[in-house]
Structure formats: structure tokens, C-alpha cells
Amino acid sequence: MIDLEEQLKNPVWYSLKETHKKFAIEHNGVQFYNPEICSFGSFFDETKTAKAANEYLKNSDDFFFVSENQTPIIDNTKVSLEKKIDGCQMVLNKLTEVLITENIVLLGKEFIDEIYELVWLVMPGYYKRRSFEMGKYFGIFKNGKLVAITGQRMQTNQFIEVSAVVTHPNYTRQGLAKQLIAHTTKEILKEKKTPILHTNKGNLAISLYEKLGYELTRDMNWWSYRKIG
Known part of the structure; x- marks a missing residue:
């Protein structure tokens, strides 16, 4: 191996x-x-x-x-x-404890279109509708509308990548992404795999990832x- x-x-x-x-x-x-x-x-x-x-x-x-x-x-x-x-690339060192106050839902196939539309609204250009098949997706709803998601993308028998971390512009600065990342990370740890993620250098979200226990490891x-x- x-x-x-x-x-x-x-x-x-x-x-x-x-x-x-x-x-x-x-x-x-x-x-x-x-x-x-x-x-x-x-x-x-x-x-x-x-x-x-x-x-x-x-x-x-x-x-x-x-x-x-x-x-x-x-x-x-x-x-x-x-x-x-x-x-x-960032790899989890030790997850910081996060208080989960939102109802985080495992998203089924019936939400494929809503996930696609939200990702393309916030980060257009790379996500495919069938990217949903790469791993689990979790979401937060407000007034019956999907407003924040986190997904799983690349994965092997040893790691799973946290990806598609997006929040609708009308619902930012409410800690939704933080709770979703923490939840998704815990789900990966339950599978006894290492959580990782990728982002752009200089991305303001890096500080959030670091606060959650992720560490910068290499260029990708x-x-x-x-x-x-």
C-alpha cells in the first residue's frame, strides 16, 4: 500500500x-x-x-x-x-471543537440541482452536476432554501478531501461554513481517514481552516x- x-x-x-x-x-x-x-x-x-x-x-x-x-x-x-x-494543500492536525447550532443535513440525490446552482453562484467554473457522486454532501437550510453546503471530493482508502465549501451571499458571516467544515471533518474521522482540503494561496479562508485545526503542508x-x- x-x-x-x-x-x-x-x-x-x-x-x-x-x-x-x-x-x-x-x-x-x-x-x-x-x-x-x-x-x-x-x-x-x-x-x-x-x-x-x-x-x-x-x-x-x-x-x-x-x-x-x-x-x-x-x-x-x-x-x-x-x-x-x-x-x-492543508491537512488536519487536530480538529478544534466547534459548537454546532445549525441543523446540518446529509443531502440526497434530490438536491443535486440545488447544490449545482449554489456552487456556481458562489464559485463558478469547475463544479459538475455529477460531482455529487464523488462523496457525501452536507447542507444547511434557511426558510426551506439550501443556503450553505460542504462536500467531499477526492478520496482514497486513507484520506478524504473537504470541498465545495460555499455559502449563499445573503447568509455569510453567520458561522455556517465553520460548522459545516467541522461536521464534514468529523464524518471523515469516523471513517478513520485523514481529512484534507485544497485552496488558493492567499485565500482569506485559510485562517478559518487553521483555526479549525488544518495545517498548510505543500503547494498543489x-x-x-x-x-x-
Whole structure:
């Protein structure tokens, strides 16, 4: 078994080799998620990424390569780099006790559209409707409306990633995200797995994650590509 520290260096790769292997698509030794599920790709050998990207984009218009410190190689005649997101990985050290005052609900399939709409309202550009299938989603409702969610994304037999932490703009600064992150983290710990998360460097939310017991561990960068033509 690959140890946790090695898995965390390439979380997309190992997620697709373990828990999410049913979503995996492989081209030229490079691993991608089914584009209906997620837009992430992963690799160890960057000399294989150009050919793999060209193949993957036959069935998708865009995707991300996720890498700690390697730079993917692409075919500039067929693929364009839209942006590079300088990200970081955080791993739970010890969860800070949080008072849960909200009613946090495990969200079923009937909420797929509401989750999608809320994520795209707050953080448009990456979430797919079928991303719901990657893990559990939890939500808080106000007046019958879903106003805050937290989900689980990449995962293996050893870790689960906290993701899709979003709150409707009308309900921010009420501690909803804090309670949802704490709840989701506890659910991961119940499975005897390590909670992790990813975010952009400089994100103001990092201070909240740190207060909850997460620690910055490494860079984890997102290279966003789009098919030309």
C-alpha cells in the first residue's frame, strides 16, 4: 500500500487508483476523471501529458492538470493554457471543537440541482452536476432554501478531501461554513481517514481552516487548459 504522505503528493492520481477508480480514464499513462464527474487530470511523467491531453479533449472542452511542482507539457497547436492557479494543500492536525447550532443535513440525490446552482453562484467554473457522486454532501437550510453546503471530493482508502465549501451571499458571516467544515471533518474521522482540503494561496479562508485545526503542508497547483478550435 502506498503510504499517506506519498498519496497526498498526487491526490488526483491515487483517488483514481482507489476510491474513484470507476471514474478513471487513462491516456498514455496519464489519469483523468470522467469529464461528466470532474475536470481533473494527474500524471507523474510530464513528457506524456501532451499526447494524453489531446486524447482527453476529444470528449471534453477543458480540464485541469493538478500537480505539486511539475509543469505539464502541452501541444500548443491544440491546447491553450487559460490560467494557472497557485494552490496549496492543508491537512488536519487536530480538529478544534466547534459548537454546532445549525441543523446540518446529509443531502440526497434530490438536491443535486440545488447544490449545482449554489456552487456556481458562489464559485463558478469547475463544479459538475455529477460531482455529487464523488462523496457525501452536507447542507444547511434557511426558510426551506439550501443556503450553505460542504462536500467531499477526492478520496482514497486513507484520506478524504473537504470541498465545495460555499455559502449563499445573503447568509455569510453567520458561522455556517465553520460548522459545516467541522461536521464534514468529523464524518471523515469516523471513517478513520485523514481529512484534507485544497485552496488558493492567499485565500482569506485559510485562517478559518487553521483555526479549525488544518495545517498548510505543500503547494498543489491547478493548470487550466482549453481545447483550441
